[in-house]
Amino acid sequence: MAYDDAGRTAPPETSSGVPAAVLENVFDDPAHGEPGRDRIAVHVIWEFVLLAGLVTMAWLLWREDADALRGGALKALLVDVAALGLLTLAAGLSLRAGAVNLAIGPVALAAALHFAEQGDRGMREALLPALAVAAAAGLALALAVVVLHVPGWAASLAGAAGVIVHLEQRTGPVTVQGYYDPSRSALYFFVGFAAIAVLGGLFAAMKPVRRMIGRFRPVADPARRRGAVAATVTALALAGSTVLAMLGGVLIAANGDGEVAPGTGLDWTVLAVGTVMLAGTSAYGRRGGIFGTLFAVCLVVVFLAWTVPYGWTVSRWALGGTVLGAGLLVTRLVETFGRPRPAPAGETAPIRPTRDGALSGGWTMTPPPEPADAWPSVLPVRQDDSPVQAWEAPRWDSEPRRWDADER
Numbered sequence: 001m002a003y004d005d006a007g008r009t010a011p012p013e014t015s016s017g018v019p020a021a022v023l024e025n026v027f028d029d030p031a032h033g034e035p036g037r038d039r040i041a042v043h044v045i046w047e048f049v050l051l052a053g054l055v056t057m058a059w060l061l062w063r064e065d066a067d068a069l070r071g072g073a074l075k076a077l078l079v080d081v082a083a084l085g086l087l088t089l090a091a092g093l094s095l096r097a098g099a100v101n102l103a104i105g106p107v108a109l110a111a112a113l114h115f116a117e118q119g120d121r122g123m124r125e126a127l128l129p130a131l132a133v134a135a136a137a138g139l140a141l142a143l144a145v146v147v148l149h150v151p152g153w154a155a156s157l158a159g160a161a162g163v164i165v166h167l168e169q170r171t172g173p174v175t176v177q178g179y180y181d182p183s184r185s186a187l188y189f190f191v192g193f194a195a196i197a198v199l200g201g202l203f204a205a206m207k208p209v210r211r212m213i214g215r216f217r218p219v220a221d222p223a224r225r226r227g228a229v230a231a232t233v234t235a236l237a238l239a240g241s242t243v244l245a246m247l248g249g250v251l252i253a254a255n256g257d258g259e260v261a262p263g264t265g266l267d268w269t270v271l272a273v274g275t276v277m278l279a280g281t282s283a284y285g286r287r288g289g290i291f292g293t294l295f296a297v298c299l300v301v302v303f304l305a306w307t308v309p310y311g312w313t314v315s316r317w318a319l320g321g322t323v324l325g326a327g328l329l330v331t332r333l334v335e336t337f338g339r340p341r342p343a344p345a346g347e348t349a350p351i352r353p354t355r356d357g358a359l360s361g362g363w364t365m366t367p368p369p370e371p372a373d374a375w376p377s378v379l380p381v382r383q384d385d386s387p388v389q390a391w392e393a394p395r396w397d398s399e400p401r402r403w404d405a406d407e408r
Contacts, residue, residue, distance in 0.1 A: 037207045042337040043280050043289035046330065050279070050295035057302045065309045075186035077305055079255040082189035085297045086248030087272040088279070089196060090241035092293055095276060096204065097237035098217035098285030099145050099152025105269030106163035107134060107242055108249030109262075113167070113174055115253045116260040120178035130246055137163075138242030142235035149225050152238065160266065170262035182254045189251070194294050201290035213237075214286025270320030275300055277327025282334045296323075 062069055068077065087108055094101035111130050118126040137159065144155045182189060204210055215230035225231075253260050277283055279292030300323065307314050 038210060038287055038340060039338050040205060040289075042334055043292065046280050046333065047289050047291045047295060050292060050299060054295050054299045054302065057299060057306060061302055061306045064306065068305050068308070072183060075183035076255060077301065078186040078190040079182045079251060080304075081298055081301045082186075082193045083248050083251035083255060084272070084275070084301055085193035085197065085293070086244050086251065087268060088275045088293055088297050089193070089200075090244035090248065091269075091272040092276040092279070092281050092288065093237050093244065094152060094156075094241040095273070095281050095283070096213050096285055096288055097152075097234045098214055099234050099238060100156070100273065100283075101141070101238055101241045101245075102153055102156040102266075102269050102273075103137075103141065103160035103163060104241060104245035104248075104272055105267065106160045106167060106265035107137070107245040108252065108268050109260075109265030110163055110167060111246040111249030112253035112256075112260045113170060113262065115250045116174040116176040119176055119180060119254075122178075123180060126178075127250065130250070131243065134243050134246035135239060138239035139235075141242065142238040145238060146231035146235050149223065151222070152234070156238075160269070164264050164266075167262050167265065173259040173261045175259050176253055176256065180254050182251060193297075197293040197297075198291060201288065201293065204288060205290060210286060217285040267316040267320060270324060271300075271316050272320075274320050274322070274324030274327050277331060278323045280330055280334060282338070283328065283331040284335065287334050287338050 058069070067073055087104055090101065090104045094104075111134065114130050115126050118129075141155060141159050144150065145152050148155075204213055212229060213233055216226050216234040218224070218226075275296050276293060279296035280289035281292070282288065300319070304314060304319070
């Protein structure tokens with residue numbers, strides 16, 4: 001049993017001897033973490049706003065060009081949602097891990113150019129080499145981030161520069177070779193993206209998973225290492241985001257107008273990162289919603305489709321910068337109203353074991369103090385030294401005593 005300095009008992013312990021409060025916050029940072037569950041209400045409210053915006057934009061598109069939401073046009077629209085959705089999932093996965101991958105745009109464009117050149121050899125022959133290269137590049141990026149413990153944006157920007165050097169070798173647009181029509185599987189692509197986005201959001205909403213995924217997020221000195229769990233999760237997130245970006249690039253090429261123009265691909269990075277931040281994912285990592293990614297991606301794609309009947313040409317840089325700016329405002333909302341609710345005044349801090357065996361908050365693992373003995377350990381010294389006569393001693397009293405009952 002644990003007691004504090006006043007002799008009060010500490011909260012109950014589990015069978016392993018660890019206080020229950022310690023297990024409740026086992027995924028919190030032992031020194032600087034915020035104990036408690038992140039509040040989800042801000043994400044729910046914001047996702048209702050996104051849903052309202054999506055419904056409004058779809059109605060405007062229907063009123064202007066109803067054919068865009070029917071037949072082959074609708075299938076092409078669903079594939080566009082899946083393609084941008086894969087890039088957004090790639091950005092969101094790395095962003096939640098606290099190490100955003102800025103190379104996803106160049107990787108997607110490189111994959112699109114590769115598929116345009118090798119598409120006539122078949123899907124398997126075109127995809128497998130790209131998949132192997134993307135996995136290897138993602139693993140190299142992950143090792144650089146977690147071994148050197150450097151910011152993900154800086155390491156991925158260096159990786160993006162290397163990919164851009166490869167892209168600059170192209171001097172003109174590349175015509176897509178072969179014929180693969182992704183619109184025949186448009187519904188499957190859309191449902192697959194939606195399922196991954198929503199189920200991933202639900203899974204990451206659980207407190208232990210949420211804290212584990214965002215373990216790489218700095219809480220004190222950003223250069224301080226965050227442990228093996230944070231390194232492993234961040235490495236998997238960076239490698240996975242690179243593979244998702246490659247798959248998104250293949251869908252962009254397959255669903256395009258027949259040509260893939262070379263470039264830097266950073267405009268796709270800005271658009272994907274801005275969309276996932278608009279969806280409610282914090283720029284600092286860890287925090288994010290459930291349906292936000294699905295709604296935000298659909299909103300951006302429907303907006304682009306709405307501009308087509310008007311003949312407008314919307315730059316990805318302009319659109320990406322706009323949604324990124326709005327995403328910064330959403331990040332401030334999420335970080336302000338999504339963090340755990342502060343403890344009421346007078347409530348003690350959560351109990352955590354320290355190195356010396358004590359517990360934070362004033363608790364110690366020592367037994368309670370023994371009650372003070374009411375009798376002195378020695379007889380008091382007589383002040384009167386006058387002798388006592390033998391017949392006046394108490395043991396010669398006339399009344400019987402209990403020790404006289406044995407007839408001694």
